[in-house]
Amino acid sequence: xxxxxxxxxxxxxxxxxxxxxxxxxxxxxxxxxxxxxxxxxxxxxxxxxxxxxxxxxxxxxxxxxxxxxxxxxxxxxxxxxxxxxxxxxxxxxxxxxxxxxxxxxxxxxxxxx
Amino acid sequence: xxxxxxxxxxxxxxxxxxxxxxxxxxxxxxxxxxxxxxxxxxxxxxxxxxxxxxxxxxxxxxxxxxxxxxxxxxxxxxxxxxxxxxxxxxxxxxxxxxxxxxxxxxxxxxxxxxxxxxxxxxxxxxxxxxxxxxxxxxxxxxxxxxxxxxxxxxxxxxxxxxxxxxxxxxxxxxxxxxxxxxxxxxxxxxxxxxxxxxxxxxxxxxxxxxxxxxxxxxxxxxxxxxx
Numbered sequence: 001x002x003x004x005x006x007x008x009x010x011x012x013x014x015x016x017x018x019x020x021x022x023x024x025x026x027x028x029x030x031x032x033x034x035x036x037x038x039x040x041x042x043x044x045x046x047x048x049x050x051x052x053x054x055x056x057x058x059x060x061x062x063x064x065x066x067x068x069x070x071x072x073x074x075x076x077x078x079x080x081x082x083x084x085x086x087x088x089x090x091x092x093x094x095x096x097x098x099x100x101x102x103x104x105x106x107x108x109x110x111x112x113x
Numbered sequence: 114x115x116x117x118x119x120x121x122x123x124x125x126x127x128x129x130x131x132x133x134x135x136x137x138x139x140x141x142x143x144x145x146x147x148x149x150x151x152x153x154x155x156x157x158x159x160x161x162x163x164x165x166x167x168x169x170x171x172x173x174x175x176x177x178x179x180x181x182x183x184x185x186x187x188x189x190x191x192x193x194x195x196x197x198x199x200x201x202x203x204x205x206x207x208x209x210x211x212x213x214x215x216x217x218x219x220x221x222x223x224x225x226x227x228x229x230x231x232x233x234x235x236x237x238x239x240x241x242x243x244x245x246x247x248x249x250x251x252x253x254x255x256x257x258x259x260x261x262x263x264x265x266x267x268x269x270x271x272x273x274x275x276x277x278x279x280x281x282x283x284x285x286x287x288x289x290x291x292x293x294x295x296x297x298x299x300x301x302x303x304x305x306x307x308x309x310x311x312x313x314x315x316x317x318x319x320x321x322x323x324x325x326x327x328x329x330x331x332x333x334x335x336x337x338x339x340x
Contacts, residue, residue: 026146028146029149046143046146050139050146054139070116071119072141072144073142073144073145075138075145
């Protein structure tokens with residue numbers, strides 16, 4: 001599992017990206033999905049995921065729908081229009097960020113002749 | 114997948130409440146989350162109590178504390194928003210205008226003095242002036258400054274505006290409930306420049322204009338200023 005700080009900065013992007021593919025998801029489903037596709041390398045903690053979901057909702061990126069399942073209430077999250085466009089922007093930004101990081105991390109072959 | 118029994122769900126709820134989750138919506142959401150995780154563990158062969166212990170332990174003390182803490186601040190933010198909708202006037206007052214007088218303080222009346230049909234009173238609730246208007250009232254800047262914000266608020270189909278001016282020395286002035294606005298955001302205005310207008314549509318119908326001065330974000334009694 002990665003350093004928490006590394007995940008913290010990309011959590012919103014992860015959430016927005018997943019929702020742009022799955023249409024609607026609930027919290028637990030998000031944690032399981034991330035665990036599966038990363039083969040357990042990224043495990044979202046509840047203490048990070050839910051505050052992030054609630055913040056995105058409060059800021060108008062997500063809307064929620066509550067579905068009663070027996071005695072339980074399941075809260076599904078989906079993207080608003082604002083959320084969709086933000087998902088795209090954030091993913092692009094992250095991809096670009098990876099490229100830049102690579103420039104820092106990968107030793108450059110000296111161009112000196 | 115085997116679903117949890119009602120009693121087990123209630124137990125989960127109790128455990129989470131004891132851990133400090135008090136907000137009803139958040140509680141319901143986390144109960145569902147924990148239930149899912151417990152069901153998964155049951156599938157893996159653990160019994161209910163062991164599953165629950167493991168899931169709750171996985172949260173860590175801080176995990177739950179964090180969920181609750183974050184939500185408290187969001188709920189507060191939400192409440193403020195609701196207040197806006199339900200009481201635009203109060204909300205307007207809560208929103209703070211920035212304006213500072215070139216000489217220091219906003220020290221002019223926001224309208225021409227001695228007008229008939231305008232009743233000025235100081236309201237403790239809003240720490241500002243409430244003007245009971247019949248007819249039409251032109252509103253003027255009380256000091257030199259910059260238009261920081263123009264906030265529209267719609268109520269019963271009619272849009273009214275709050276203008277916030279930012280002045281020097283940490284002063285802001287707020288002019289609320291305007292129907293007509295003659296300035297735009299970012300514009301510099303001079304003392305006594307016309308900002309907009311408030312009017313009552315029918316004869317005998319009264320409208321309210323609100324004027325407020327803030328010093329470093331704190332409402333001050335405009336009466337203590339020179340008029």
